[in-house]
Amino acid sequence: MKISAGVEWALHCCVALSGLDRPVSAAKMAEMTDVSASYLAKQLQALSRAGLITSVQGNAGGYVLTRAPEKISVLDVVLAIEGPTPMFECTEIRQRGPVGASPEECRDSCPIAKAMLAGEQAWRTALREVSIQDLGVRMAGEISPERMAAMLNWMQPAK
Amino acid sequence: MKISAGVEWALHCCVALSGLDRPVSAAKMAEMTDVSASYLAKQLQALSRAGLITSVQGNAGGYVLTRAPEKISVLDVVLAIEGPTPMFECTEIRQRGPVGASPEECRDSCPIAKAMLAGEQAWRTALREVSIQDLGVRMAGEISPERMAAMLNWMQPAK
């Protein structure tokens, strides 16, 4: 029930990309976040496969968001990294064993599975309500404008 | 981000225990759920450590719920098995790297961590609202009374 560390990295990268217009390379983002460059590359590839970012090949290439940051939710990023498989998967225990229920009695989902699914839906809803733009605005509000400018300049120096 | 299979087993065991008054052994529950007896024993020990069930030693021993089934939530069981550690753990990426934010600017939690925490809180709330009794009632409503009686008799034969 642990969320992959790559999710945190991917979220930070998406927020960073939301403040820039030109491509940013995976190496640059790895330096920014101070994490393994190779492994971060893997996460960015996952985001690319999910269609959240686009890769730009060649010199001065990198990654760019495919949509406006307000159109990308935290849930999108989480699912892109973790995969769409639900956390809980019912194995139909009620049908097993010497006193298992018959398939006719199990036309509906198991109440346990329903409860777990409801919890996961609540989780997804909460994450869907927050966008990458929201995160960027909140993060910008906590640091001084000078540092913000320095960060942007470091991330994307003038041509 | 996958929930341990032991959670499902533990929930089924708790529901079964909620319908009975005498102790039920781990072996019996393993036979009922048709899972590895040794590993299920491990999960039951976790429930015992968490204070949800009590072990009764000796012949005709087993496990009994410590509280009324309406006082035990699904969340209690999940946390007992998975542990209380939150799914998402912030590693303060914003403070790292050459353009990291200063500790003074990070007095408050990272917005990303806040968003993930909010999602987890929503999940926990949903799971807290469902009790073991609720599950038992719902499951009983889906099977015939005859089968229910057969199950109870198999689980706990008359002395």
Next chain:
DNA sequence: GTATCCATACTCGGATAGTGGTTGTCCGAGTTGCTGGGG
């Protein structure tokens, strides 16, 4: 001066090892209930 070609450096992408946690298993310590014998 301009257009073209080429070499270079930089980018992503997928295939390849290492490690921690979940899954699965085993045997020992302790307790209860039964049984047999004695009073």
Next chain:
DNA sequence: CCCCAGCAACTCGGACAACCACTATCCGAGTATGGATAC
């Protein structure tokens, strides 16, 4: 008939391996850039 001691069977509890997913890393394929060259 009642009580007690001993035995046996059953229970949980923690310590010990096996497997899988996450973590981490590497090298190859492809492309835009910049400069050198020919016209």
